[in-house]
Amino acid sequence: MNAIDRLCRGVRPHFSDHADGLPLPAVAAVTVGLHLLFCPMCRRTYASVRASRDALRALGAADEPVNPG
Amino acid sequence: MTEVDVRLIEPVLFRFAVRATRDPEVARDLTQDALLAAVAQAPQFACRSSLKTWVLGILVHKVQDHFRARQMEPLEGDEDPALLDTASAADVDRVVMARQELDRVKVALGLLPVRERLALLLTDVEGLDRDEVCSVLVVTPTHLRTLLHRGRNRLRRILERD
Numbered sequence: 307m308n309a310i311d312r313l314c315r316g317v318r319p320h321f322s323d324h325a326d327g328l329p330l331p332a333v334a335a336v337t338v339g340l341h342l343l344f345c346p347m348c349r350r351t352y353a354s355v356r357a358s359r360d361a362l363r364a365l366g367a368a369d370e371p372v373n374p375g
Numbered sequence: 376m377t378e379v380d381v382r383l384i385e386p387v388l389f390r391f392a393v394r395a396t397r398d399p400e401v402a403r404d405l406t407q408d409a410l411l412a413a414v415a416q417a418p419q420f421a422c423r424s425s426l427k428t429w430v431l432g433i434l435v436h437k438v439q440d441h442f443r444a445r446q447m448e449p450l451e452g453d454e455d456p457a458l459l460d461t462a463s464a465a466d467v468d469r470v471v472m473a474r475q476e477l478d479r480v481k482v483a484l485g486l487l488p489v490r491e492r493l494a495l496l497l498t499d500v501e502g503l504d505r506d507e508v509c510s511v512l513v514v515t516p517t518h519l520r521t522l523l524h525r526g527r528n529r530l531r532r533i534l535e536r537d
Contacts, residue, residue, distance in 0.1 A: 322523040328505070351528065354535075358527035361480045361534070362499035365394075368477055 314348055317341045321348075321355045381410055384427060387501075388434050394496055395438045397485040405441060409434035424507055431501065432511040435493055442489050483533040491526030494519060 317338045320330055324338055342349055388409055392402035413420075413430045420429055484492055490512070497508045498519075509519050 319520060319524055322520055354531035355527045358530040359499050362495055365477055365480050366500035366502060
């Protein structure tokens with residue numbers, strides 16, 4: 307594993323919190339922000355996390371009618 | 376827990392159970408089981424969380440017990456409720472596309488491991504805050520973060536694959 311891979315593995319667990327707007331530890335916040343600027347793979351992963359979250363929120367917002375019987 | 380509470384919360388529970396199991400019949404049974412358990416345990420409800428969160432927690436245990444007992448992945452059923460009222464042809468196209476996208480998300484959710492599916496349903500679909508989800512799933516914040524990260528990534532990969 308090279309240094310870039312190690313960086314990627316280090317920041318990816320924070321993507322869900324970052325996408326949800328939750329506060330990250332200060333060092334993690336800076337590292338994630340900088341890493342996303344320079345790593346296209348992680349940018350794609352982060353975009354995936356956000357897209358999934360948005361799709362799920364849309365499901366919740368649809369508030370489909372139900373009939374439990 | 377009053378009859379009014381049950382009437383208000385039952386559709387929420389049923390919708391959650393359908394999304395978690397993809398089987399309306401099983402969802403109906405689990406919803407009833409959860410409500411009966413909630414009524415029986417009502418004296419223990421300490422108001423530390425909302426009533427909805429508390430009863431959702433009971434339902435989550437019922438869903439997990441169901442999968443554990445059956446040792447199966449959820450079946451893929453397909454309920455198709457109306458999404459929105461429509462006015463014009465363009466609206467119809469838009470609504471059909473939106474419904475198709477939501478259906479794809481529901482099917483993809485059904486393909487996730489149960490714990491990841493429940494974490495995403497509680498956090499993103501039901502909108503519970505992280506502390507509530509940790510309490511319902513009995514996991515640490517770090518574990519929940521992992522479940523959300525893996526679940527969202529896996530969901531996206533499934534959606535992109537189709």
